[in-house]
Amino acid sequence: MVHEPPTHTVERSLRATLGAKVIAGVDEVGRGAWAGPVTVCAAVTGLRRPPDGLTDSKLLTVKRRNELSGVLTGWVNSFALGHASPEEIDELGMTAALRLAATRALDLLPVRPDAVILDGKHDYLGGPWRVRTVIKGDRSCVAVAAASVIAKVRRDAMMAELGVDYAPFGFEANAGYPSPVHRAALEELGPTPLHRLSWAYLDTLPRWQHLKKVRETVEAGETGEQLGFDF
Template sequence: MLIAGVDEAGRGPLVGSVVAAAVILDPNNPIEGLNDSKKLTEKKREKLFVEIKEKALAWSIAEASHQEIDEINILQASLLAMRRAVEGLKIPPEHVLVDGNKVPKGLQMSCDAVVGGDALHAEISAASILAKVTRDHEMVELDQQYPQFGFAKHKGYPTKAHYEAIAEHGVIDQHRRSYGPVKKALGIE
């Protein structure tokens, strides 16, 4: 049975898209060291990112934009990005394992939600790595546009440094306007 693992990265940050990935691993071409992306070093994630793309039977990365997050909320945007990732696979899976407690609506195959799945299923681990590395790369690119915010360091998460940068420099287009700290900075609580 062809099983796709799906995970997302970027629900907590105050800026940017939420990124999801779907991966169908090749049982004849195993990848050593797969784990929840948050438990791996950045160097290890980067190495696995390349290896997953080379060895997986199929992989897909998709997003929901900061505008979509503000329109439909972060949970729905995460599920939308996950659905897009599954639909973007060049080989349709027969079953989908989704990290978390909800599955995306509208998929044509059976799905199971697996809480903590990124530490339990290699397919979800691989998806979590693709999603996290992709989002981290986007934050490094955004940092080049807006170096005063320090996105390369905190990746858009609500850190003290990020709050201080917003206080000093204001809000940029990519900030999520539905998030409390951004609303507060804009004076629309």
């Protein structure tokens, strides 16, 4: 299936309506994983023509994604990554953890954005940022698509490196997401320090249910099963 390439339509609209000059596209990866951080990339691209083949990272092969990420890191005006750890996810809940990771990424940019394009329907970032949410923004908006690819490649590499010490879990292949290998290792060995202990997968592992962390306030849609998986 051929997908339309992303455009600068939203960026141009924000320039016209808000007078925004520096606009960051923001996308996350790792939200539906059982292990590892949630990672957010903020990318500022300007209005230049994007590299050929740029689209949502989920639509690209691993090889093409890695190639494109290498091109993008030199092509974008700037980018930065922010992470929220498994411990922070367990303590704060996913919505607040996403906000924390996104704020960290935006704060690391060399110039503060005048506006932010956030992939998805819900604004998990909020003030003081001026946010425009765009459903499937990682396919339609150049800056968000760039952030999508960079975030995915960088987090996958991080999980492969962290996974060296936890070989049975297959993090180099599944990046902490659900998979048969991952589940089999969990059933036999239990969760590692990289695992989110408030996640619903522990409810199905009788040997390890006692490790589950339960917060007093549970945000709607915050478990991996409810959120869906962004492979």
